[in-house]
Amino acid sequence: MRIAVLDDDRLLLEMMERVIHEMGNTCQLYETGQACLQGLRRETFDMLIVDWELPDTSGPEVIRWARQHLDASLPILFITHRSEERDIVEGLQCGADDFMTKPVRVAELKARMHALLRRAYPECTDDVQTFGPYTFTRSSLSVTFGGKEVVLTYREFALALLLFQNAGRLMSRDHLREAVWGQNSEVLSRTLDTHVSRLRQVLQLRPGNRYSIAAVYGLGYRLDSHEI
Structure with missing residues (x-):
């Protein structure tokens, strides 16, 4: 937090x-x-x-x-x-x-x-959390959707779960970096962008799907929910 x-x-x-x-x-x-x-x-x-x-x-x-x-x-x-x-x-x-x-x-x-x-x-204390068709399991660092399971790295899982927990809310780049990598981390902006890009790919978080990640220039990212 x-x-x-x-x-x-x-x-x-x-x-x-x-x-x-x-x-x-x-x-x-x-x-x-x-x-x-x-x-x-x-x-x-x-x-x-x-x-x-x-x-x-x-x-x-x-x-x-x-x-x-x-x-x-x-x-x-x-x-x-x-x-x-x-x-x-x-x-x-x-x-x-x-x-x-x-x-x-x-x-x-x-x-x-x-x-x-x-x-x-x-919800932050639950091992299993569900958002629409996506089910997050902390203990296995996995996300299940569309009948398949995707195992993520710790950072990927933490970033994805944070975005889903705050769906519709603009999350600043600093907030995302601090929450996932720690306050004293010197992680570069491109590291965050690379993780977001991978989540878009492996979790199919693109326009036209139930959920998509939107980049807000100069501010951060927002996970949008769409009625299909």
């Missing part, structure tokens, strides 16, 4: 980054609301964590923008020094899914993040 964190406390951001990596996820850190909004316009994320008090805007304003312009199912966690009931109500009413008060306790943070991600993406 790829998580965006917005807070102007550098020490807290470093702690959040460490915790998110320990959970097996990647993250992008932002210290101002404007920087975060620019990132949300360009990139795709699976979760958003937002502080209330920011140097240039407020957490509620960022969350309201996210709810108006991003996927409605995106889980959002509010983290703030505020603890009055009216603040909690305002935080939830503006669109947050959960609310944590500072100082942040690591065990509680992990538990709340796990709960939000599990609720938003329950």
Whole structure:
């Protein structure tokens, strides 16, 4: 999972980054609301964590923008020094899914993040997942469709499953590279393109079929579903 964190406390951001990596996820850190909004316009994320008090805007304003312009199912966690009931109500009413008060306790943070991600993406823990005529089996790294089984490499399988899980959603190149190859990977763009090209071929993800992979110039890829 790829998580965006917005807070102007550098020490807290470093702690959040460490915790998110320990959970097996990647993250992008932002210290101002404007920087975060620019990132949300360009990139795709699976979760958003937002502080209330920011140097240039407020957490509620960022969350309201996210709810108006991003996927409605995106889980959002509010983290703030505020603890009055009216603040909690305002935080939830503006669109947050959960609310944590500072100082942040690591065990509680992990538990709340796990709960939000599990609720938003329950399919990510299943060994077998089906999308139309395609059946993905994690344990064998195989995809079955049209009466045949295709065994993929680990990277190919991870990339294909990520695209199917987000069908209809534009996935940025950075998101795909980080999710499949890891945040610190120096994988080249042509490596991603080569993997996408192979998936188009072996899984028949071309226009005219039930599913096809569309390239959005300068941004990334999107798996489109078509009624046949």
